[in-house]
Amino acid sequence: xxxxxxxxxxxxxxxxxxxxxxxxxxxxxxxxxxxxxxxxxxxxxxxxxxxxxxxxxxxxxxxxxxxxxxxxxxxxxxxxxxxxxxxxxxxxxxxxxxxxxxxxxxxxxxxx
Amino acid sequence: xxxxxxxxxxxxxxxxxxxxxxxxxxxxxxxxxxxxxxxxxxxxxxxxxxxxxxxxxxxxxxxxxxxxxxxxxxxxxxxxxxxxxxxxxxxxxxxxxxxxxxxxxxxxxxxxx
Numbered sequence: 001x002x003x004x005x006x007x008x009x010x011x012x013x014x015x016x017x018x019x020x021x022x023x024x025x026x027x028x029x030x031x032x033x034x035x036x037x038x039x040x041x042x043x044x045x046x047x048x049x050x051x052x053x054x055x056x057x058x059x060x061x062x063x064x065x066x067x068x069x070x071x072x073x074x075x076x077x078x079x080x081x082x083x084x085x086x087x088x089x090x091x092x093x094x095x096x097x098x099x100x101x102x103x104x105x106x107x108x109x110x111x112x
Numbered sequence: 113x114x115x116x117x118x119x120x121x122x123x124x125x126x127x128x129x130x131x132x133x134x135x136x137x138x139x140x141x142x143x144x145x146x147x148x149x150x151x152x153x154x155x156x157x158x159x160x161x162x163x164x165x166x167x168x169x170x171x172x173x174x175x176x177x178x179x180x181x182x183x184x185x186x187x188x189x190x191x192x193x194x195x196x197x198x199x200x201x202x203x204x205x206x207x208x209x210x211x212x213x214x215x216x217x218x219x220x221x222x223x224x225x
Contacts, residue, residue, distance in 0.1 A: 044155070098214075102156075
C-alpha cells in the first residue's frame with residue numbers, strides 16, 4: 001500500500017519567515033495530495049490540495065508544489081504568523097477509490 | 113451546513129466495557145471514513161464506506177472493532193470489549209465523491225481506564 005513520509009517532524013521559525021514542509025510518497029498511482037492543519041485539540045482542516053495534473057498551486061500565503069517524477073510534494077508558507085502555529089499533515093490518495101494515507105505530521109511553531 | 117457531527121465528544125469508560133461512537137456525515141456526501149489518532153501512530157484510517165457499503169476495513173485493528181453504516185446519514189464504530197490501548201481520538205470524515213476533500217468531525221476523545 002501507499003507510504004507517506006513527512007519531514008521535518010518539528011519546525012520552529014521566526015514570525016515573518018517562510019516555512020517549508022516536505023513529503024514523499026511511494027505509490028506512483030497516487031493522484032490527489034491534500035494538506036491539513038490541526039490546531040491543538042481540534043479537528044484536521046483542509047488548507048490546500050493539489051492533483052497530479054498540476055505542478056503548483058497557490059492560495060494567498062500558502063503554496064504546494066508536486067514533483068511526480070520524484071514522488072514528492074511540499075507545502076510552503078510565506079510571511080508566517082503566530083496563528084500558523086499548528087501541526088500540518090500531508091496525505092496522498094491511492095488511484096483506486098478515495099483512501100488517504102497521512103504523513104506523520106509536522107509541528108510548526110512560529111515565534112513572535 | 114452543520115458539518116460532520118460526532119458524538120460523544122468525550123468518553124471515559126472502564127476496560128472491558130462496550131463503546132459506541134457515532135457519526136453523522138455531511139448531507140449528500142457518499143463517502144464516510146473512520147480514523148484513529150494517537151501520538152505513537154498518528155492518523156490511521158480504520159475503515160471507509162461508499163454509499164453505505166464498507167469498501168476497505170484493512171485498518172481495523174482486530175475483531176473487537178466493528179463499524180456499520182445503516183443509512184446515508186449515520187454510522188457507528190463499536191469496540192467490544194474495550195482495552196486501555198484503544199485510548200485515542202477517533203475522527204469521522206466524509207467527502208462528496210472520490211478524490212474530493214474529506215471534511216472531518218470534531219472527534220471523540222476516548223479514554224479506557
